[in-house]
Amino acid sequence: MADKYSAVWVSHSSMGDFLKCPRLYYLHNVYKNPKTGKKINLVSPALSLGSAVHEVVEGLADYPAEKRFENPTELLERFEKVWEKFSGKKGGFKTEDEETEAKARGIQMIKRVIENPGPLKEKIIKLKDGSNGMLPNFYLSEKDNIILCGRIDWLEYKTEDDSIHILDFKTGKNGEKEESLQLPIYQLLLNKLQKRKVSGASYWYLDSENEPKEVSLPNLEESYDRVYKVAKEVSDARARALKEGAEKVFICPRGEAGCFGCAPFEKILRGEAESLGTGEWGQEMYLV
Numbered sequence: 001m002a003d004k005y006s007a008v009w010v011s012h013s014s015m016g017d018f019l020k021c022p023r024l025y026y027l028h029n030v031y032k033n034p035k036t037g038k039k040i041n042l043v044s045p046a047l048s049l050g051s052a053v054h055e056v057v058e059g060l061a062d063y064p065a066e067k068r069f070e071n072p073t074e075l076l077e078r079f080e081k082v083w084e085k086f087s088g089k090k091g092g093f094k095t096e097d098e099e100t101e102a103k104a105r106g107i108q109m110i111k112r113v114i115e116n117p118g119p120l121k122e123k124i125i126k127l128k129d130g131s132n133g134m135l136p137n138f139y140l141s142e143k144d145n146i147i148l149c150g151r152i153d154w155l156e157y158k159t160e161d162d163s164i165h166i167l168d169f170k171t172g173k174n175g176e177k178e179e180s181l182q183l184p185i186y187q188l189l190l191n192k193l194q195k196r197k198v199s200g201a202s203y204w205y206l207d208s209e210n211e212p213k214e215v216s217l218p219n220l221e222e223s224y225d226r227v228y229k230v231a232k233e234v235s236d237a238r239a240r241a242l243k244e245g246a247e248k249v250f251i252c253p254r255g256e257a258g259c260f261g262c263a264p265f266e267k268i269l270r271g272e273a274e275s276l277g278t279g280e281w282g283q284e285m286y287l288v
């Protein structure tokens with residue numbers, strides 16, 4: 001029988017790691033510190049900036065549509081408060097200048113939203129979390145015991161045709177790659193976890209654009225095939241690792257030389273990173 005605790009959970013982030021490299025996937029998603037039994041993760045300025053902006057902008061969903069921009073300065077005050085969690089080393093900032101620059105970019109993004117609220121003033125729908133506070137999820141394949149999970153930034157409700165428009169906030173400088181599984185994953189989650197039609201999707205590059213850019217939605221069947229293919233590869237690799245040992249399965253294609261992708265995680269394994277305690281999801285957080 002299917003069992004959520006023994007299932008292989010896959011997400012946009014974990015499958016993205018796997019597609020980049022098996023060892024990167026292993027270090028970021030499977031490896032546990034043998035002394036503590038906890039997974040490991042890194043703090044970084046880019047992730048901290050993204051998390052702070054996302055928390056403030058997505059926090060607007062807690063208010064009724066007509067109240068979200070009643071007091072715009074409140075949004076900046078919220079950003080200041082949220083930033084405290086990421087200030088200094090715990091946000092991956094090694095110098096004051098580095099933090100000041102990142103924080104200034106965050107403030108600019110929040111100001112951009114205040115001046116151009118666009119779809120954020122409209123009605124939304126919310127996807128319920130899974131049980132025990134887990135991310136929204138469903139069985140991508142009961143036969144293979146694979147669960148797909150993910151949180152979608154913003155879901156605008158379109159009253160004219162009772163549909164949903166996906167909105168994803170981007171805080172980095174790079175565009176989403178064409179082969180990205182993000183939209184296919186969102187489409188599958190929405191198709192399974194709620195009843196309304198998905199009528200469109202947009203990416204909002206908050207660092208440079210005053211409004212979201214519409215992107216085309218993939219075909220649902222193709223989405224399933226693409227996501228399942230990668231998820232099954234992940235699941236098969238994990239099954240092989242149980243039999244043969246992770247070191248034999250999750251191998252770096254560059255051998256000893258490696259690359260910058262895993263370098264920070266390898267430093268943690270060698271005991272060369274600074275421990276920052278436990279993160280939000282129970283992993284050990286490190287500064288490299």
Ligand code: SF4
Binds near residue numbers: 022253258260262263
């Ligand atoms: S070190 Fe680089 S090449 Fe090797 S597994 Fe990690 S990301 Fe891939």
